[in-house]
Amino acid sequence: MLKGRHLIDPQDFTIEELESIFSLAEKIINNQEDFTHLCDGKILGTLFYEPSTRTRFSFEAAMLRLGGKVIGFSEPGSSSVMKGESIADTIKTVGAYTDIIAIRHPKEGAPKYGSLYSPVPLINAGDGGHQHPTQTLTDLLTIKQVKGTLSNLTIGLCGDLKFGRTVHSLIKAMSRYENIKFILISPKELQTPKYIKAEILDKKSLDYVEVERLEEVIDQLDILYMTRVQKERFFNEADYIRLKDSYILDKAKLKLAKPDLSILHPLPRVNEISMEIDEDPRACYFNQVKYGMFVRMALIAKLLGVK
Amino acid sequence: MLKGRHLIDPQDFTIEELESIFSLAEKIINNQEDFTHLCDGKILGTLFYEPSTRTRFSFEAAMLRLGGKVIGFSEPGSSSVMKGESIADTIKTVGAYTDIIAIRHPKEGAPKYGSLYSPVPLINAGDGGHQHPTQTLTDLLTIKQVKGTLSNLTIGLCGDLKFGRTVHSLIKAMSRYENIKFILISPKELQTPKYIKAEILDKKSLDYVEVERLEEVIDQLDILYMTRVQKERFFNEADYIRLKDSYILDKAKLKLAKPDLSILHPLPRVNEISMEIDEDPRACYFNQVKYGMFVRMALIAKLLGVK
Amino acid sequence: MLKGRHLIDPQDFTIEELESIFSLAEKIINNQEDFTHLCDGKILGTLFYEPSTRTRFSFEAAMLRLGGKVIGFSEPGSSSVMKGESIADTIKTVGAYTDIIAIRHPKEGAPKYGSLYSPVPLINAGDGGHQHPTQTLTDLLTIKQVKGTLSNLTIGLCGDLKFGRTVHSLIKAMSRYENIKFILISPKELQTPKYIKAEILDKKSLDYVEVERLEEVIDQLDILYMTRVQKERFFNEADYIRLKDSYILDKAKLKLAKPDLSILHPLPRVNEISMEIDEDPRACYFNQVKYGMFVRMALIAKLLGVK
Structure with a gap:
């Protein structure tokens, strides 16, 4: 069961769990129109503490094509106000608004640390030179x-x-x-x-x-x-x-x-x-x-x- | 009746008007799924002349969870092109695209001034150290x-x-x-x-x-x-x-x-x-x-x- | 037929093609509610290599009012990661996520060049002092x-x-x-x-x-x-x-x-x-x-x- 899980390291999932993801991806590829309302009413939070337009676009397009919605920031500048607080508090706060979070952070381990406090599934969208699952x-x-x-x-x-x-x-x-x-x-x-x-x-x-x-x-x-x-x-x-x-x-x-x-x-x-x-x-x-x-x-x- | 009104100061609304808002909020909390299409086709404009990720997220998540959509800017940088013009013109312009506006501004009174020209309801999302209704x-x-x-x-x-x-x-x-x-x-x-x-x-x-x-x-x-x-x-x-x-x-x-x-x-x-x-x-x-x-x-x- | 075409120069379209656009615009003005789901499931990419809040808002509100969705960046800062690559690769990448692209660029001719590689219709949203169709x-x-x-x-x-x-x-x-x-x-x-x-x-x-x-x-x-x-x-x-x-x-x-x-x-x-x-x-x-x-x-x- 992947429901409610986080993805921090590419090795977090078993071969069978990966297979279930790839199998669903294949169904989506073949019948995209069947999935356009799958995430109706759900919100993805994209927290990009370092810019990565390519990865951000991929996550956002993915959520939008499932009928979901997105809030987020795309670089540290617009998140400056949240700098004063711990990443734990930020994740708890954003988790109060959203159903799932994708976080990119220049510091290795930040997504892992954030996931410990996250009330919603959290995906590591890249942490420095560390992981990019x-x-x-x-x-x-x-x-x-x-x-x-x-x-x-x-x-x-x-x-x-x-x-x-x-x-x-x-x-x-x-x-x-x-x-x-x-x-x-x-x-x-x-x-x-x-x-x-x-x-x-x-x-x-x-x-x-x-x-x-x-x-x-x-x-x-x-x-x-x-x-x-x-x-x-x-x-x-x-x-x-x-x-x-x-x-x-x-x-x-x-x-x-x-x-x-x-x-x-x-x-x-x-x-x-x-x-x-x-x-x-x-x-x-x-x-x-x-x-x-x-x-x-x-x-x-x-x-x-x-x- | 709150329809078409602005919210600039926390005291703008009577106790009864506040009560009607809290009563609706309570209904939403208890039956969120009944409200996911309430604002279909409506657009919120979020004009953040100073960054406040937390407040912006709250407004955006609110509108998205009602089925509405959002356009906006999150810090002065991306709004630089609009700096050349008066806040009155900006509000009139954004009011032509949107159905409701939330404005955050470092200058006290800017939301009040903007509301005088707004063709749509305008919400003060914080003006300096002044109000944050x-x-x-x-x-x-x-x-x-x-x-x-x-x-x-x-x-x-x-x-x-x-x-x-x-x-x-x-x-x-x-x-x-x-x-x-x-x-x-x-x-x-x-x-x-x-x-x-x-x-x-x-x-x-x-x-x-x-x-x-x-x-x-x-x-x-x-x-x-x-x-x-x-x-x-x-x-x-x-x-x-x-x-x-x-x-x-x-x-x-x-x-x-x-x-x-x-x-x-x-x-x-x-x-x-x-x-x-x-x-x-x-x-x-x-x-x-x-x-x-x-x-x-x-x-x-x-x-x-x-x- | 305008399907699949790009718009780079205001003279790209014939009088008759313009007429078909104006005629549709008039229908939209008179019966906006008939068009709120016309672009369900479609995504507009807004690539603003120079900020232009007004033009960006107009494009985004247009797509959202048709039921479509938007991904994009609003100034060069948040796109910095894509700077390392050619505009051709960026357009091909963004074209993989989206159904239509609006591009604003400080360099004359950049939208024209991008359109040569675009897998989706591309609209020039202003290129320097050159064109703004x-x-x-x-x-x-x-x-x-x-x-x-x-x-x-x-x-x-x-x-x-x-x-x-x-x-x-x-x-x-x-x-x-x-x-x-x-x-x-x-x-x-x-x-x-x-x-x-x-x-x-x-x-x-x-x-x-x-x-x-x-x-x-x-x-x-x-x-x-x-x-x-x-x-x-x-x-x-x-x-x-x-x-x-x-x-x-x-x-x-x-x-x-x-x-x-x-x-x-x-x-x-x-x-x-x-x-x-x-x-x-x-x-x-x-x-x-x-x-x-x-x-x-x-x-x-x-x-x-x-x-």
Whole structure:
């Protein structure tokens, strides 16, 4: 039962609970008009202590498309009056007005702390570099939709695998499914942290390799999850110049890939995916945006217990 | 008849008019689902020339829970374009888009001035340190709900009674009911202003006492209305140190109180009510938040004339 | 067919297409309650890269009065997170959440560029000093409503005719109707640009005169479209002092006008229309605000293809 629960960490839900969310999301995708009044009379509170227009829009569109309504603030400025009080009091107050809360906060752990006092279900919409569980739900639903399964896949994760919270969460999440092979594509400086490898990949004896160049392995991939590589993160300029093009997906590299590869990206992108690829049927990142809205619709409905 | 009226000052309405609002609020509390479409097709404009997330949320949640909709701005920044024009023109313009307006403004009298030009009902949502009538309605409805009556009560007002506009309004408002005794609890520097005592309490020959320490009188109270005492408001540090703990409500002091005391606070609190009290059944301040939404629902419905 | 189209430039639509919008707007004005669910389940995205509270309110009220919903940002601050990405990606992302987009941007051409990537109809809500097509639609609908026709009119345009984008657009738009005479009232420094006169007025052999003083010609006008004259735009202070009162409409000047003159203004005004005139039945500028909302309702419905 997900009714009344909070979502703070992507691992909060069991595989079966996730499945019930994805299954509802799929029903919504196929019959959106059946769900336009599901949350009539319900209010979502969106508390964005740091701006994230993309995530906020996704939550708001999700609630509105379910017939619900939204109140909230979108950046710290307009919430200044509430700064004087503890997050516990703010959550109790907003919980008096709303039926469910999505909170984004620059401080790690703030959503968890808030959830201890919340009279309504609370969703972590991102806490600093820590967790962003609805991004992970989005990634999983996208994979499930484009591949029909979350098992038996070779997944390439490409770019900054050291600091990227989305890829860490995705590794943890996908490691719970069967027969997943990871190909970790990054410069040496930006490899997957040891604790992820030790605690997740090695512990579960998962199949993985680490490589430096996308072009070497792209032909093996079912899923390619791209992220950005920031110049500042390299140790020296020579390495950056030598490697930077390996982390840019363009038509030339895509020629080497399987015809049924699926390319994902959490967005926003800078130049790590060339715009010339956007029209390729393998480009799934704008569909991923839609799946993000649909999975949030399903999540909200489940936590409210209306479905 | 409240239809088409403005609410600028807490004293704008007669006792009977207030009663009709509280009576509707009570119906809404008991049968919320009967009111979810009462304001279908109506729009509330929220013009917050100074931020007040709490008050804005309360108004917005109120309108949304009645089936209405909201447009507005939440701080001066996003309204900058309208700064070039007179408040009269802004009100006329917003009144062309909306059915009712709630305005918060740092300048005393701005809502009153705006109401002269408004083609729709206008509610003062706070004008500087001047008036905040929907807070007073909130306080009255809370007392009525928790005590069942607005008469025959001993009310303790504790904290900064000199500068606090909410306590002044509450004294004025409660002085209209029968057999009310006030116990005014504050440091000497922050006593209730003479004009309140002369024009309200003495004029109406009301029963009141002034004391310095909460612990001396807490056992007599039916209602305890807490507010914050700011250190800057004391004349000297010695007084502050001597008295500060007298204005903090904790378990020890609460032990001296009646079992049916009701503790109110306009929120936000800093430390004047210890969090250890939040779970005590006598703590009513988070219910007060809910009553604030319900009384605004009733007020909006009455001014729009839909009920 | 307007379904699925964008609106970037006031000239994007034919006379017949405009007529279909005005005709729907008129139906909405006369039977507003018939249209309160026309856009149920639809979402408008309002992307205001520069603040314009007035225009944003008009779009939002329009969508809400059709039963639709709104997500968006109202100033660059809250959209900062999206700054890192191209406008093409932002439009694709927002287009994944919404059914129609209104975009305001300080850079000329940004809405046009965005429309090339938009999966949903996109409306230019103003791009710098360039275009503001829904203001032109507002002006046309207002004239049609107050005069019953868009032909056979003498239109006075008064104020800054050099830099005012609304008057340029209105000249272009009205030049498409029959038997329009323009009287261009401005200081010499702020006359209508040569290219407007050459490409529109002279090319179509339209009847127009240029004068310096409103009082000389006000008796001939069917429509008087007022705009502001900013002191900074004058070459020298002597001219400003000599002429400034000629561009202020007051009771004295209005005595010279026809009894059925209609006074329009895009608002906000500063002092170019005296407040003493607001109650005169010839003052149409606050009705114009309402027509702006109604014409946007009709436009949204047409682009969405729901009517």
